[in-house]
């Protein structure tokens with residue numbers, strides 16, 4: 036019942052869209068859209084500067100946003116720093132805390148981290164000679180807590196763990212991990228990008244030292260996020276960015292820092308974003324975070340039950356619904372996630388397909404990505420039914436002789452007679468790829484990845500006096516990237532290297548001969564891009 040009323044609050048959902056990509060970003064309710072509009076219409080002036088009335092009004096609103104967010108997660112006003120989002124928060128921490136690291140110090144992360152909670156630490160570790168350790172995951176897609184206790188030692192200075200995995204939905208015992216961290220004097224950071232939007236989170240209860248999240252995953256605009264830090268630690272910490280608003284006094288020789296939280300907010304902040312975040316938090320508080328959590332859990336349980344009876348579906352995440360959020364990653368037999376997500380799009384269901392910014396997790400699981408359906412407050416049981424039905428339909432189509440290209444790429448009836456012939460050819464190349472093998476005595480070899488969907492292609496070329504004597508490819512990917520690689524290699528075998536260097540995008544589209552949607556052009560062109568890199572190396 037709650038969902039019906041709530042859906043009406045979101046203008047973008049009025050046309051029947053089933054939006055299940057909420058882990059990537061959520062839609063915005065009218066209250067938030069209005070708050071941003073009203074900010075520009077009634078309140079716009081820079082903060083902490085002018086003494087005129089409008090500037091004061093804007094400042095009061097901006098500070099109120101900090102206060103409301105602090106209250107939302109059980110923090111104090113000085114402990115709330117506005118950032119661009121989770122990624123910036125984690126970069127800020129890696130930079131500022133990283134200054135105190137020494138060679139041999141250890142940073143403990145987990146195998147289920149988002150790239151945003153891996154890459155900044157990799158960079159700092161490289162710079163400082165620190166060592167990264169990863170808490171492994173169990174077969175049930177949970178953190179191995181015995182291993183966690185072994186990995187967190189006197190050498191550990193920082194522990195940074197995701198609260199709710201954006202791939203698995205697993206909710207990690209961050210309080211327990213914080214205890215392990217504190218026992219050895221390390222700081223505990225929580226990546227709460229997925230948990231704060233879905234659960235009541237209290238930073239004092241969770242006993243963490245820092246916690247980061249993004250407004251856009253909880254109904255607020257993009258470009259505004261939050262870093263919570265314990266006051267005592269923030270006072271000691273060095274700023275990340277330098278410039279206006281974060282200073283107290285500046286001379287030509289030196290500067291002193293402003294008080295908290297402004298010490299960490301250099302430059303003109305995202306003021307309209309803060310007004311939107313304030314409205315979003317108020318909106319969620321009106322619903323009640325306990326209700327938000329219960330609603331997500333109900334949908335997740337319902338969808339998992341329905342999916343569990345389809346034998347071709349594999350859910351990548353805990354089967355147990357306790358300590359699990361409403362994020363469901365899955366694969367179906369015989370269809371690449373990228374093809375599956377495009378098929379769901381044909382039913383007006385938006386899900387994400389690919390690696391979900393967690394490539395190391397997928398490589399550990401030995402998977403070529405997944406599709407991910409993530410529910411939020413405006414999703415209903417009917418949305419879950421639509422998802423399950425569309426998945427079942429895809430399962431049936433994956434089994435059919437035609438393969439997936441004709442279903443996934445083209446609306447039947449859209450094609451001319453000539454395109455129909457091309458379609459058959461493309462399907463044939465997908466199902467029976469030519470030249471898909473390694474060449475041992477190659478002259479050049481190059482591997483490319485499409486970071487969006489995770490398709491990989493490695494091209495091998497053997498040069499014989501300026502002619503392509505052999506050309507082949509390996510890798511994995513969606514139907515379009517595989518067919519494109521097969522067609523391209525077949526076409527270029529025996530041609531001049533110089534001619535191959537000039538082979539262009541339009542020629543690849545001509546080889547495919549079927550309409551390629553905008554979202555799939557990267558897939559279609561990945562083999563060509565890889566080939567050009569290989570040829571450059573000659």
Ligand code: PMP
Nearest residue numbers: 120121122149151201226228249
């Ligand atoms: N961590 C997790 C767990 C996430 O899900 C995301 C977003 N997918 C991020 C970090 C990065 O968030 P943002 O892109 O808003 O900085």
